Amino acid sequence: MQIQSLIEKYAGAVPRYTSYPTVPYWDADTFNKETWLQHVKESFNQSNAISGISLYIHLPYCESLCTYCGCNTRITKNHAVEKPYIKAVAKEWELYKALFDTKPVIKELHLGGGTPTFFSPEHLQNLIESILSACTLHPDAEFSFEAHPANTTVEHLNVLYKLGFKRLSLGIQDFDPKVQAIINRYQTVEQVNHVHSNAKDIGYNSINYDLIYGLPLQTLSGLEKTINSVIKLSPDRIAFYGYAHVPWVKPGQRKFTEADLPNTQERQALYELGRKMLIEAGYREIGMDHFALSTDSLYQAQEMGKLHRNFMGYTHQYTQLMIGLGVSSISDTWTAFAQNVKKVEDYLKLIAENEIPVVKGHILTEEDLLMRKHILSLMCKSKTAWSHSDLLNDSFRNSLDLLPALAEDGLICINERAINVTKTGERFLRNICAVFDARLQASTLQENIFSNGN
Known part of the structure; x- marks a missing residue:
């Protein structure tokens, strides 16, 4: 065919x-927090000393709404929100650590969002130092964070590098000015190059770019220019995702309509063009929607049969237990899932009441x-x-x-x-x-x- x-x-x-199961098919009605915490303790006892554990920290704040975005975000220019949220996340981790009989061994830590670089370098430093206190680092520990090229400073890069971060992911999506305008996501090639070059000079060993095909007003010629710019910048990894149009879930996507989106044939042509250009430029296809240079650990993990996938996406690190901290974060013990409350106010209230803020989950x-x-x-x-x-x-x-x-x-x-x-x-x-x-x-x-x- x-x-x-x-x-x-x-x-x-x-x-x-x-x-698996995916979130829409969780048996949330039969889930309860007590059973969840028991699964956390059992998974920790089984895996901590052998593989260590993973932490995902959700930092939801952004200064402006990217209208394509499907993530759980809170839009504000009020940076007074930083300190209370950082304190709450640190306290949530303390509540989890109280379940454990031994020091957690941290193998993987990722800051996602939202826009983690919305937070000041000082507040990020306070957060990470709080998280790592009374913990041990795995010999193969890897820390990574997501960053907006337009607001990531050299100070952000230096502070996080000193704390152990060696990988960052830059959200680009598309360099076409028309696409950037309709999705309200602005960054120039020069800004990306500035952050990328500074990160490499500081010592970051893996830089990922996020690109999206199927965006409103996206064209083959525009995407070709974007991919050419990306190839010249030479990131170690590229995530090339298809845009998901769900305006009934994310009202921000109502800024445009289906008429602004590429049709099925055009969308496929965009994917085929991007895939072809990346492979011809020397990138190797990794699983689904990902590409990496042969020098990158993600490609090497695939070659050795050690590639892993969790709620953070593809990784070369395997841990049985992943704990999600912060609003809407998802945790995974392998035998159970749990998701935190989605509203910042609800999250802060539960943490203040010394409650681990899970709201739904699934026992496998x-x-x-x-x-x-x-x-x-x-x-x-x-x-x-x-x-x-x-x-x-x-x-x-x-x-x-x-x-x-x-x-x-x-x-x-x-x-x-x-x-x-x-x-x-x-x-x-x-x-x-x-x-x-x-x-x-x-x-x-x-x-x-x-x-x-x-």
Whole structure:
């Protein structure tokens, strides 16, 4: 089947699988905080001394609203909000540490947002020093943060580097002035180069750029200019995401309409152009939507079969326990998920009451764990294999019944106990994973839309 026909056949909304089950299919009604905390303690005891743990800290504040953004943000120019929020995050971590019998070993720490560089270098330093107090650093610890090129100063870079940060991610999206205007996200090539060059001079060893295709008013010629500029700047990694238009969830996206967006064929052409240019420039494709130079740890992890994926995306670090701190953050013990409250006011109130601020979650069943194992293997290794015990699960056997159709379309190669994703299939990785998404299948079959390729 021709690639365009495959694109049309498998078009539709499919999860990105940073977790399984995905958040819309969590059994939130059966979740309770006491069970969650027990899972946290058990996971910590199983993994801390062996692999260490990961921390994700959500810093939601931004000075202006980027209208394409799907993240949980709070827009303000009032920087008086920084100190109370920093104190609350530090206290939340103290509440978690009170559960543990030994010092946490920190292997991975990431600052996301929002705009982490909304916060002053002094406040970021206070936060990180508070987080790391009474903790041990894993020998392979990696710290990273997201940054807006227009407000990231040399002081930000120096302070965070001294605290152990060696990787940063710059949100660019597109350099086309028309696109920047409609999505309200402004930064010049010169600003990006300034931050990038300073970071490299200071000693940062991995710099990622976030780019998005499918944005309003985006054109092939405009994206080509953006990619050419990016190639000249030579970041170590590039995340090349498809824009998700969900104005019913994110009202800021109502600044433009579907008429401003590329249609399905135009959107695919944008992706194909970007992918082709990056590969020709020497970037290697990593899993889904990511590209890296061969010198980068993400590529090396893929080559060694050690690539991992969690709520922070692809990483070369594996930890069983990831704790999310801050408003809306998600935590993962491998056997359970939990998400914090989404409103800053609710978060601050619960922390003040000495409450860990989780509001919903999911305790994984044995079937969930089985499906999660196979989806993660596909996302990170483009293959998965099963044992005889896996075949005892009805949902898993039902998933296997769907594989021949994927093989017929050339997306996978299949034998009695394993599948391998083909080069063609790499573009449809989410669709392949969806075969093993028992909860999505049950829902879509109920609504009779799974056959449409969702």
